[in-house]
Amino acid sequence: MMSMGALAALSLGSSACTQVQKEEFLQKRFxxxxxxxxxxxxxxxxxxxxxxxxxxxxxxxxxxxSAVLWGYGLDLSRCIGCRRCVxxxxxxxxxxxxxxxxxxxxxxxxxxxxxxxxxxxxxxxNPETVPEPxxxxxxxxxxxxxTPPCVRxxxxxxxxxxPDGIVVVDYNWCIGCRYCxxxxxxxxxxxxxxxxxIPAEELNTEVHYLGNRPRMKNVVEKCxxxxxxxxxxxxxxxxxxxxxxxxxxxxxxxxxxxxxxxIENKRVxxxxxxxxxxxxxxxxxxx
Amino acid sequence: MEAWIFFKRxxxxxxxxxxxxxxxxxxxxxxxxxxxxxxAKQLDAGLxxxxxxxxxxxxxYIGNFTYLVGVAAAAVLLVIPAxxxxxxxxxxxxxxxELLAASAIIMALMFVLADLGRPDRFWHILPGIGILAFxxxxxxxxxxxxxxxxxxxxxxxxxxxxxxYFGKEPVKKFxxxxxxLSIPWAVGIHTVTAFLYNGLAARPFWNASILAPRFLASAxxxxxxxxxxxxxxxxxTAGLKIKNEALFKVAELMAxxxxxxxFLLGAELFKEYYTATIHLAPMQYLFQGLHGHHALxxxxxxxxxxxxxxxxxxxxxxxxxxxxxxxxGSLLIIVGVWIEKGLGLIVPGFIPDPxxxxxxxxxxxxxxxxxxxxxxxxxxIFTLFMRIAIPIQRGDFVHSKYGKAAGKPxxxxxxx
Numbered sequence: 001m002m003s004m005g006a007l008a009a010l011s012l013g014s015s016a017c018t019q020v021q022k023e024e025f026l027q028k029r030f031x032x033x034x035x036x037x038x039x040x041x042x043x044x045x046x047x048x049x050x051x052x053x054x055x056x057x058x059x060x061x062x063x064x065x066s067a068v069l070w071g072y073g074l075d076l077s078r079c080i081g082c083r084r085c086v087x088x089x090x091x092x093x094x095x096x097x098x099x100x101x102x103x104x105x106x107x108x109x110x111x112x113x114x115x116x117x118x119x120x121x122x123x124x125x126n127p128e129t130v131p132e133p134x135x136x137x138x139x140x141x142x143x144x145x146x147t148p149p150c151v152r153x154x155x156x157x158x159x160x161x162x163p164d165g166i167v168v169v170d171y172n173w174c175i176g177c178r179y180c181x182x183x184x185x186x187x188x189x190x191x192x193x194x195x196x197x198i199p200a201e202e203l204n205t206e207v208h209y210l211g212n213r214p215r216m217k218n219v220v221e222k223c224x225x226x227x228x229x230x231x232x233x234x235x236x237x238x239x240x241x242x243x244x245x246x247x248x249x250x251x252x253x254x255x256x257x258x259x260x261x262x263i264e265n266k267r268v269x270x271x272x273x274x275x276x277x278x279x280x281x282x283x284x285x286x287x
Numbered sequence: 288m289e290a291w292i293f294f295k296r297x298x299x300x301x302x303x304x305x306x307x308x309x310x311x312x313x314x315x316x317x318x319x320x321x322x323x324x325x326x327a328k329q330l331d332a333g334l335x336x337x338x339x340x341x342x343x344x345x346x347x348y349i350g351n352f353t354y355l356v357g358v359a360a361a362a363v364l365l366v367i368p369a370x371x372x373x374x375x376x377x378x379x380x381x382x383x384x385e386l387l388a389a390s391a392i393i394m395a396l397m398f399v400l401a402d403l404g405r406p407d408r409f410w411h412i413l414p415g416i417g418i419l420a421f422x423x424x425x426x427x428x429x430x431x432x433x434x435x436x437x438x439x440x441x442x443x444x445x446x447x448x449x450x451x452y453f454g455k456e457p458v459k460k461f462x463x464x465x466x467x468l469s470i471p472w473a474v475g476i477h478t479v480t481a482f483l484y485n486g487l488a489a490r491p492f493w494n495a496s497i498l499a500p501r502f503l504a505s506a507x508x509x510x511x512x513x514x515x516x517x518x519x520x521x522x523x524t525a526g527l528k529i530k531n532e533a534l535f536k537v538a539e540l541m542a543x544x545x546x547x548x549x550f551l552l553g554a555e556l557f558k559e560y561y562t563a564t565i566h567l568a569p570m571q572y573l574f575q576g577l578h579g580h581h582a583l584x585x586x587x588x589x590x591x592x593x594x595x596x597x598x599x600x601x602x603x604x605x606x607x608x609x610x611x612x613x614x615x616g617s618l619l620i621i622v623g624v625w626i627e628k629g630l631g632l633i634v635p636g637f638i639p640d641p642x643x644x645x646x647x648x649x650x651x652x653x654x655x656x657x658x659x660x661x662x663x664x665x666x667x668i669f670t671l672f673m674r675i676a677i678p679i680q681r682g683d684f685v686h687s688k689y690g691k692a693a694g695k696p697x698x699x700x701x702x703x
Contacts, residue, residue, distance in 0.1 A: 025407065029411075029418065100335070106642060108642055108643070117565050117643075118641070118642050118643035119565055119568055119639055119643040120643065121642055121643040121644070123642070123643075123644045140642060149487065149488065149489060152423050152424065153423075153424050153425065153426065153486075153487070154420055154423075154424055155412055155419065155420050155424040155426035155427045155430070156411045156412050156417060156418050156419070156420060157418050157420045157423075158411070173408070173411060174404075174405065174408075175403055175404065175405045175408045175409065175411055175412065176334075176403055176404020176405040176408075177399075177402070177403055177404070177426065178344045178345065178402075178404070179424070179426055179483075181341065181344040182344060182345065182484075182487055182489070182490065182636070182637075183487050183489055184489055184641065185488065185489035185641045186641060186642070187341070187640055187641045187642045187644075189341075190341050191334075191341055191344060191404070192333070193333055193334050193335040193337075193339070193340065194332060194333040194334075194335035195332075195333060217333040217335075217404075218333050218334055218404025218405050219404065219405065275488045275489070
């Protein structure tokens with residue numbers, strides 16, 4: 001196995017010998033990079049993106065702030081199943097658009113009276129108008145677990161939990177084994193089965209290294225609570241896009257935050273609590 | 288100097304053989320060639336060329352990987368009786384069994400590599416230059432134990448063969464501890480591979496403590512079944528010396544293993560069906576179909592018929608000690624366990640997915656071609672191993688001091 005890996009490395013090294021590709025190939029994991037190495041990497045990436053898309057990217061590397069632990073609230077009594085959040089997320093986070101189209105959020109449709117047994121959840125539905133009588137909707141995305149099973153299984157530590165609780169992926173370190181996809185109980189991760197396909201004019205150029213920067217084929221990706229936004233004092237795109245105020249977001253460590261108010265005053269639950277994932281994604285009913 | 292001559296003669300030997308040998312190698316090389324073109328396509332376009340998707344994110348490759356780890360582990364079934372109980376008729380085939388294990392491990396590792404999205408980043412997993420997430424990730428454990436097992440199962444047979452070539456007895460003090468170590472290690476590789484799936488709470492189908500014992504039981508059926516067939520072929524084509532007595536002994540052990548395998552399956556079926564919680568769904572999908580989806584049902588039902596038939600064949604002494612029925616039983620086990628432990632184990636783990644979606648998976652031509660290529664590569668390696676090992680064991684290929692240099696070998700098949 002080792003020799004074959006070396007062989008693969010060798011063939012790659014000899015056939016594509018440009019300096020940029022060599023540097024990309026030898027790039028370290030983000031967490032091991034020194035500040036100087038981070039700077040070089042970012043500059044190289046920005047050049048690569050410019051060549052590829054003809055656009056100037058600003059790739060941020062803002063670290064987590066201290067005394068911040070992000071938490072999410074989702075009011076199931078308000079969600080109408082319009083899925084504006086899904087497409088706002090795609091737009092903000094530079095997911096592949098056309099074959100394949102990747103979604104980080106999935107809004108499942110459930111018949112009234114069935115909430116926990118997701119076996120009856122519908123994933124593909126297209127009514128004239130929403131909401132529909134007799135149905136409720138449950139958006140699901142990465143739940144940013146405190147004990148994330150996906151992080152634990154990664155054989156190369158290409159994914160980890162940041163100090164502010166966001167579970168991130170280093171797309172340049174991921175080897176594409178998809179063990180994390182198997183381990184996630186929330187379907188929170190999606191895979192770039194092919195080279196991502198995004199029209200250049202639809203690209204969002206305000207990106208974070210660990211978030212929405214354009215990805216490459218055969219690596220895994222996921223919701224990052226819009227790390228590029230929330231570390232700059234903005235709400236995640238899905239929160240902003242929701243027309244009904246279903247989505248709440250805030251700092252769990254701040255006693256005056258909205259999310260803390262909801263947890264303390266509403267009856268909240270978390271998805272698949274029996275798995276002890278300690279997710280930071282709280283569902284509740286305001287009515 | 289002597290070592291260099293041995294090496295030169297070995298290389299020369301690989302390129303000479305009977306007509307059957309040439310045809311066989313050419314056949315395997317052709318399959319490998321075709322597979323390489325398909326793999327090139329996969330490398331270029333990405334894993335999108337497979338039928339795997341986010342819902343079912345592992346498929347034929349990982350199924351084959353699991354099966355082959357089992358085949359490799361089963362080498363101990365040959366080692367245990369030979370060394371612990373001094374059952375001599377088996378002793379001659381231990382070396383071949385271990386080389387079969389080594390070939391199977393090579394195939395298993397190649398299947399992981401074929402499944403890997405970014406083989407170019409393979410170095411990321413190498414400790415020292417990359418990061419091996421040990422002990423957190425069971426995949427890291429697997430990398431360690433599989434490579435260790437590969438080394439172990441290469442050192443022992445190669446050592447014994449070289450000693451035999453030079454007309455010397457293997458040093459027992461050196462070889463016995465390694466052989467004894469390979470027994471728990473074999474159990475280890477298959478246990479760790481089972482834990483890889485077992486440790487995922489998100490997948491109730493795999494998250495059953497019976498998984499590792501079942502893996503071992505089914506491995507101790509499929510591995511020896513493969514060995515039985517291969518040894519008979521080699522007896523006819525390459526003059527391998529092996530007595531029927533040895534084959535029947537192995538078959539008897541397989542009957543016990545298959546009994547345990549079927550018993551554990553029954554225990555699992557009882558628990559799932561009697562309690563009938565929502566975690567029954569994957570089992571239902573596999574055996575009966577779920578919400579109108581039943582791609583795997585004909586497969587698993589055939590596998591059940593095959594395994595039970597084979598169990599009866601190996602249980603009844605008169606059919607076990609008849610080469611025709613013995614071979615039928617072996618083939619049934621090879622295929623039956625492959626279905627049960629390949630697609631039948633991997634795919635239902637993903638169906639329904641954690642949010643209840645059902646995506647039906649069956650491999651496509653790209654996956655099948657690449658898989659056949661890996662099998663062909665493994666068989667080629669094994670064939671080359673045998674090309675050297677059997678003449679040494681027969682005494683045809685020995686140090687020049689002890690025998691005349693071997694020309695083009697003429698094997699006369701040994702009558703059973």
